[in-house]
Amino acid sequence: MIKKSEDFSFLIGAIISTFIMVSILLAQNIAKSDDVSISTSKTESIHYVSIINTTKKVEKKEPKKPIKKPQKKKKKVLKKIVKKQQVIDEKALIQKKLVQEQKLLEEEQNEKRLEQEKLVQLQKEKLAKEEEYRKSQLAKKNLLEKEKNIYLSELAVWIKKHLKYPRQARRMNQEGVVEISFIITKQGDIKSVEIGSPCPYKRLNAAAKSLLVKLNRFKPLPENLDRWELNVPIIYALKD
DSSP states (O other): OHHHHHHHHHHHHHHHHHHHHHHHHHHHHHHHOSSSOHHHHHHHHHHHHHHTTTSOOOOOOOOOOOOOOOOOOOOOOOOOOOOOOOOOOHHHHHHHHHHHHHHHHHHHHHHHHHHHHHHHHHHHHHHHHHHHHHHHHHHHHHHHHHHHHHHHHHHHHHHHHHOOOOHHHHHTTOOEEEEEEEEEETTOBEEEEEEEEOOSOHHHHHHHHHHHHHHOBOOOOOTTOSEEEEEEEEEEOOOO
């Protein structure tokens, strides 16, 4: 009985030893293999380590990182540009030149036309201004003539109002027209009284001159007159 139990123990020991050796070999092969996944190798390594607790520990190998190879810089290839020789079309060039010259000629003619129109317009404006000025001057002249006529009428009435017939000339029935020349200033002063055209009677001539000297001043002249030289007829006539 004892012999059988020893044989059985030896057999069990041999089986265990064989199993351990096979496990070690398998563990080494698994660690070296690159085709097995990381998760699988971990589980199997732990399993075998637990079995061979007293044996050599299996080192975990990290997967190798791929080494990036430096990329070679591509050399720029400079392409040579070959210029094609252009064929010069002389007819086209001449035609283009003629068109340009025609355009320049038209522009010059247009500028001359505009300049001429401008001159004509300026001439019209000048003539219009001259006409306007002439009309304004004529209007002023007409107005002044009207004012002068009114002034002379008022002066004649004023002189007639102050006119006195000399007694001796009345007795002798002397009549006549004495033209007196004098100057009226801007303010209406009567100066430089002279007999311009006398009548045949000295008394009437003297009376006419004396009258203007005594009157001395009339109303101021119209606005556009600074002084006025006048020849005023003084009429001496006896009433029937």
